[in-house]
Each structure stands twice: as structure tokens, then as C-alpha cells.
Amino acid sequence: AQSVTQLDSHVSVSEGTPVLLRCNYSSSYSPSLFWYVQHPNKGLQLLLKYTSAATLVKGINGFEAEFKKSETSFHLTKPSAHMSDAAEYFCVVSGPSSGGYQKVTFGTGTKLQVIP
Amino acid sequence: SQTIHQWPATLVQPVGSPLSLECTVEGTSNPNLYWYRQAAGRGLQLLFYSVGIGQISSEVPQNLSASRPQDRQFILSSKKLLLSDSGFYLCAWSLGDQGSPLHFGNGTRLTVT
Numbered sequence: 001a002q003s004v005t006q007l008d009s010h011v012s013v014s015e016g017t018p019v020l021l022r023c024n025y026s027s028s029y030s031p032s033l034f035w036y037v038q039h040p041n042k043g044l045q046l047l048l049k050y051t052s053a054a055t056l057v058k059g060i061n062g063f064e065a066e067f068k069k070s071e072t073s074f075h076l077t078k079p080s081a082h083m084s085d086a087a088e089y090f091c092v093v094s095g096p097s098s099g100g101y102q103k104v105t106f107g108t109g110t111k112l113q114v115i116p
Numbered sequence: 117s118q119t120i121h122q123w124p125a126t127l128v129q130p131v132g133s134p135l136s137l138e139c140t141v142e143g144t145s146n147p148n149l150y151w152y153r154q155a156a157g158r159g160l161q162l163l164f165y166s167v168g169i170g171q172i173s174s175e176v177p178q179n180l181s182a183s184r185p186q187d188r189q190f191i192l193s194s195k196k197l198l199l200s201d202s203g204f205y206l207c208a209w210s211l212g213d214q215g216s217p218l219h220f221g222n223g224t225r226l227t228v229t
Contacts, residue, residue: 032215043220051215094214102212108159
């Protein structure tokens with residue numbers, strides 16, 4: 001079984017300040033983890049992925065995330081927020097299903113507001 | 117490179133009318149294909165997924181159906197739309213292994229009136 005919890009439904013930061021979006025997961029296997037971003041009325045865009053290589057993963061647009069197995073966390077960070085970062089962010093866990101297929105579980109999303 | 121096309125981008129349909137949304141993938145073979153729905157203020161709900169031609173798994177019972185007539189074509193249908201079918205529909209594909217991310221289309225905004 002697997003699940004993912006995004007701890008904040010809304011996060012508000014000032015432009016130029018750091019961003020932290022929190023994600024905790026549970027999985028019976030060594031999971032793969034992803035972060036996606038969705039702008040209004042758009043599809044989801046992959047920001048970064050963790051697949052058991054380096055625990056600190058760098059993604060697009062200056063985002064990065066650190067896989068911490070002991071804390072079952074995969075928090076998304078960015079040193080300095082930009083107005084264009086305002087969007088909704090989804091944490092995703094992927095693992096095998098009982099039938100051997102890929103099972104993908106989405107978090108409920110965190111809406112990031114960037115204040116000028 | 118792989119691309120995914122989803123259409124139409126927006127659709128307004130009356131209650132009781134039929135629905136057909138189409139999604140095609142280019143640049144890969146035998147992808148896993150997915151249909152998701154986002155209702156206002158809610159997360160992503162997996163509706164259907166397919167691991168091969170003619171193989172469709174339904175996650176949520178409803179008046180929607182899906183078909184995969186060709187390897188890289190995935191169609192979402194309804195015979196009679198309900199008001200509750202309104203939402204943002206997203207098609208996605210992946211290579212199917214655990215480490216493969218899903219790649220999403222741009223979505224279809226469906227409004228049932």
C-alpha cells in the first residue's frame with residue numbers, strides 16, 4: 001500500500017523569499033517520488049523525480065527536493081520565489097501494484113501564492 | 117521525443133448529451149494511458165487506466181467509459197452527461213515502470229449545462 005500527504009493546502013510567501021512545500025509518503029516498497037506543478041487550466045508539468053539515485057534532486061525552474069527515508073518525506077524547496085511560481089503543486093508516489101503494474105498516487109495539492 | 121495531444125481544450129455540453137474526448141500519444145510504443153478528472157477545489161481522481169490495447173481498468177463506477185482502439189489512442193466517452201460530470205479532464209501516459217513519471221496533456225475543461 002502507498003499514500004502521500006501534502007501537509008499544507010495553501011502556502012503564501014513573499015517574492016524573493018524561500019519556498020517550502022511539504023510532502024510525506026508511505027510505501028511498502030522503495031518508492032519513486034515526483035513533484036508536479038499545475039498552472040490554472042493547464043496540464044501537470046513534471047518538476048523533478050526521485051528514483052533511488054541521489055537523495056537531493058534538482059528540477060526545473062530552480063526547484064529541488066530531498067528524499068529523507070528516515071522521515072518519509074520529500075519536501076520541495078526553492079531559495080527565492082518568483083511571481084511565476086504561483087501555481088498548484090502535487091507530490092506523487094509511484095510503486096508496483098498487486099498486479100505488477102505501476103500504481104501512482106497523487107497528493108491533494110498545495111496552492112502556492114506569491115505576494116509581490 | 118514523445119508528445120501527447122488532447123482535445124478539445126474546452127467543451128460545453130447539455131445534460132443528457134453524449135461525450136467523446138480523445139487523447140493520442142506520439143513517439144513511444146505501448147504506453148500506459150490514464151484519464152483523470154479534477155473537480156473544482158478537489159484533487160486528481162483517476163478514472164481509467166490502460167496497459168494495452170483493449171485493456172481498460174476502471175477506478176470509479178460512473179456513467180463514463182473509456183476505450184483504447186489503437187496503441188496510442190485513448191478515448192473517454194459518455195452516452196448521457198450529468199451535471200456532476202463537469203470538471204477538468206486530463207489524459208496522461210507513462211512507460212509503466214515504477215520510476216516512470218506520468219506525462220500530461222493540456223486538459224479539457226468540460227462544462228455540463
